[in-house]
Amino acid sequence: MKVFKNKTRKGKRVLEDRAPKVNENDKTAIIVKGGHTSDIVTKALTDLYLLRKPLATHMKKKNPIHPFEDETPLTKFAAKFDTSLFLFGSNSKKRPNALIFGRLFDGQLLDMVELKITSFTPSSEFNVPKPVLGSKPCIVLEGTAFETDPTMKRVGSMFVDWFQGPKLDQVRLQGLESVAYLSTDGETISLRVYRTVLLKSNTTTPRVELRLMGPAIDFKLDRKKLADDALFKTACKQPKELNPKRRKNTSEDVMGNQLARIHIGKQRTDEIQTRKVKALRKPKPAKEAAAAPPAAAAEAMEE
Template structure:
């Protein structure tokens, strides 16, 4: 072994000398002979290939094994993690990831924060910039959606060609399904409107006004996308006091106006309260720009429901327009000759009464007389 001095450069840029030992000629030749064999090279390449993946996701290599594209868990913790990501009959609440691009201004950043405040707690906000263009390459969005298990996204950016830009989108099977690009023309934030706000996690009531939401194909998809984005969790019932947040979308002359209101229940002198709307923000005037819509076949596939969730039709049961339930009962043919009727005492025949038949001209019959 030979001792040598090595010049080492640290992360802060400083230099230092360290003493080290260099293998002799015989050690180097023995090490070269080992590496020249097939097994030595295979082990080193395998370690180099696994090192970056282990740094990205250490749990995957320590607790899971991947054979033929199927990830098999090794521990109960990893099994629970895979079960939570597996398809279910009743899926979890849709979560949205909110991020900004490489170039963004104060308007876009504040708009993303306000929409995140409306979407909480079913949202993930990325504070760092992400240099990506969803309409040109959506691989980064698909990677982040798979990492955070999000099926909705909102991307904000700003440039000279498309200023104050927002992209609403949704994914199916971790692939982009629909994307709609909207430009902000006028914006009023939550903090600019001085009014009491709704509590976090309030389920909003969505109102859509305008013929474009029912006539134009792009506006139809935009309506469906906004419903998916803001609908919140699915619940069986909501108390009256919980209906206090309204999101109103109006389509008029190629623009979409988004307004947020709070319902105030006032006394009306009767059982039904009087409702007043108070604007709480945010308020956005949006203009429709680019769109990326899924094909009809893919859109139909994304709406397919499992057979276990389909309601089976009950035979011989029908409902009318008012919701009244009618049932049809099938019975066998009855023999009316064997029908047991009630015998009334007043209808019994009496002996001694005379029955005449003048119409037929017959002789009078002697009636029976009770003895």
């Protein structure tokens, strides 16, 4: 590999920003048009770019690339713009209206799937206000295939990477402006994007309604190129600094509450200082009571 050396302060900052970190930067994406595209593919790329913006770069020039035959051009574009996700759109007689979602690990291809658009409704046809630029959506995956099918697991993970947006510690209810809803029956994948509307209610929590904002896309899984389990496990590995230190006798339930077990010594109740009352006095031992002479014998001896 070619090693770049910084010659200026700006170059040093760029190389430091691209270097591996304990807390990585937000994932960015690059959107590339193929040599031949249709109106559906162009509008779909634009809508997906607006959902990903500003963590995305849209290349509007046509690039005659065939990713499943040679992914090198896409990896070069990703290295140039320092992105870890890419979206490629093309249209041909054999594979019409195709979108290729992919992600990279350490500058090399990790996963790549080709989805054929079977139904598409652009967001411009929905008269619903769009969310603020850079807002973080809520992602919903529905369908048992996302949990049981190995391929659909990777597809669901890839869509989560695509829609997750910037990393935040907390999100207030008013800041949750959109919902990305993905459902599957094992063969087709449906994408619906909703806008949340907060309405008045009789409680302190407002009533939430969802209004279809677009785009509304139905996909059909075509080709795929997935990494093996060993490489995928390596890509998901986290630094030791991010793993919380395990504390003894502690656990965490489903709701995130921390539970702990406390060990205490044996309580010695006979050593506890109590109030000196007649009822709490200790009785005399049996031997001392038997050894003491009776009161009548003691009087006779005195006489």
